[in-house]
Amino acid sequence: MKPFAIPLSRPDLSERELEAAARSVREGWLSWRAPWVRGFEERFAALCEVPHAVAVSSGTAALHATLLALGIQAGDEVLVPAFTFVAVPAAVRHAGATPVFVDSEPDTWCIDPALVEGAITPRTRGVVLVHQHGYPADVDRVNAIAARHGLWVVEDCAEAHFARHRGRAVGGLCRAGVFSFFANKLISGGEGGAVTTADPELAHQVRLRVNMGATPDAPYDFGVLGHSFRMSGLGAAVLCAQLDRLGEIRARRAEVFTRYDARFEGAPSVQRRPPLPWADPAPWLYSVLLPDRYRRDAAVAALRERGIEGRPFFKLLPDLAPYRGAGAPTGFPCARRLAETGLSLPTFGGLLPETIDRIASIVDEAAAGHHLAGGHA
Numbered sequence: 001m002k003p004f005a006i007p008l009s010r011p012d013l014s015e016r017e018l019e020a021a022a023r024s025v026r027e028g029w030l031s032w033r034a035p036w037v038r039g040f041e042e043r044f045a046a047l048c049e050v051p052h053a054v055a056v057s058s059g060t061a062a063l064h065a066t067l068l069a070l071g072i073q074a075g076d077e078v079l080v081p082a083f084t085f086v087a088v089p090a091a092v093r094h095a096g097a098t099p100v101f102v103d104s105e106p107d108t109w110c111i112d113p114a115l116v117e118g119a120i121t122p123r124t125r126g127v128v129l130v131h132q133h134g135y136p137a138d139v140d141r142v143n144a145i146a147a148r149h150g151l152w153v154v155e156d157c158a159e160a161h162f163a164r165h166r167g168r169a170v171g172g173l174c175r176a177g178v179f180s181f182f183a184n185k186l187i188s189g190g191e192g193g194a195v196t197t198a199d200p201e202l203a204h205q206v207r208l209r210v211n212m213g214a215t216p217d218a219p220y221d222f223g224v225l226g227h228s229f230r231m232s233g234l235g236a237a238v239l240c241a242q243l244d245r246l247g248e249i250r251a252r253r254a255e256v257f258t259r260y261d262a263r264f265e266g267a268p269s270v271q272r273r274p275p276l277p278w279a280d281p282a283p284w285l286y287s288v289l290l291p292d293r294y295r296r297d298a299a300v301a302a303l304r305e306r307g308i309e310g311r312p313f314f315k316l317l318p319d320l321a322p323y324r325g326a327g328a329p330t331g332f333p334c335a336r337r338l339a340e341t342g343l344s345l346p347t348f349g350g351l352l353p354e355t356i357d358r359i360a361s362i363v364d365e366a367a368a369g370h371h372l373a374g375g376h377a
């Protein structure tokens with residue numbers, strides 16, 4: 001398949017990231033022993049308004065290590081959204097536990113707090129909520145239910161770097177937060193991830209598990225079973241440069257959001273999430289719902305014909321082969337509608353206003369049914 005002229009996403013990189021990567025190579029600091037890995041952790045924790053951050057190799061590794069550090073065991077159940085990225089139930093399974101799916105809610109596209117309590121069983125140990133497509137989940141309600149049942153909550157912030165919930169940064173709202181720095185996230189080091197927490201013991205337990213169980217003050221005493229989930233020094237160097245430019249990176253993406261918003265203002269068939277008084281979302285991928293799956297697929301095809309990458313939302317997790325049978329095929333009505341009608345549009349700093357207008361027109365027409373068979377009259 002030939003690459004798209006306008007891809008879904010493109011990392012926002014400058015001479016500053018190039019210089020940081022060059023320095024990493026020049027000084028020979030490629031691994032997580034590079035001094036700026038700790039520097040990155042400190043700066044990232046401060047931005048998330050949380051005392052501790054542990055830099056790791058990916059968002060999935062961050063989740064996996066956090067679940068292990070929380071002491072998850074075979075037979076345990078963890079509640080996860082039925083609609084999100086597959087890394088979430090995969091990490092639960094890799095940690096030896098069973099993901100139990102919960103439907104999403106229409107306003108945030110995140111886990112529906114009203115359905116969490118009903119999914120709890122004597123085996124439930126915790127909840128992984130996801131700030132989906134940049135929007136903070138209704139954390140307070142989930143935390144309150146979890147507290148009543150003695151469960152922990154982990155927030156997956158991979159798609160919502162620096163979003164805010166009732167004035168507080170995501171990553172510090174639950175027992176732990178996890179982040180990904182894959183190339184299509186708000187800031188990136190190519191690959192990478194982080195675990196944030198206010199709990200020093202949990203941070204320590206995560207740190208043990210991402211570096212083969214080695215204790216920092218006795219590096220060859222591998223006291224617990226660990227993984228090799230370390231962030232590279234090269235990636236951390238690029239991430240430090242991204243933090244230097246954070247204001248600029250966010251502002252450039254916010255401009256793209258503003259332009260799409262204005263273009264879709266008079267498009268009743270293109271559904272967006274309502275602004276919520278308690279939520280300050282992150283400008284990750286600009287995403288909309290179309291009236292049905294046929295119009296959504298028509299929009300994807302119409303964009304593709306013009307060299308533009310529109311990405312349909314992920315399939316419903318309980319429908320995927322590794323998780324099939326984990327829920328009734330007719331269940332999860334909200335998550336199913338998201339999976340069938342959702343579409344993410346190209347979103348990156350520097351995307352030209354006229355390109356955004358063109359994309360919006362194509363999507364608007366498809367949403368109104370112009371691209372359906374027989375709809376060209």
Ligand SMILES: *Cc1c(COP(=O)(O)O)cnc(C)c1O
Pocket residue numbers: 057058059060061084085087088130156158159180181182192193
């Ligand atoms: C991207 C993403 C991850 C995983 O990140 P990797 O760094 O690719 O492992 C986890 N959860 C969500 C919600 C994501 O979007």
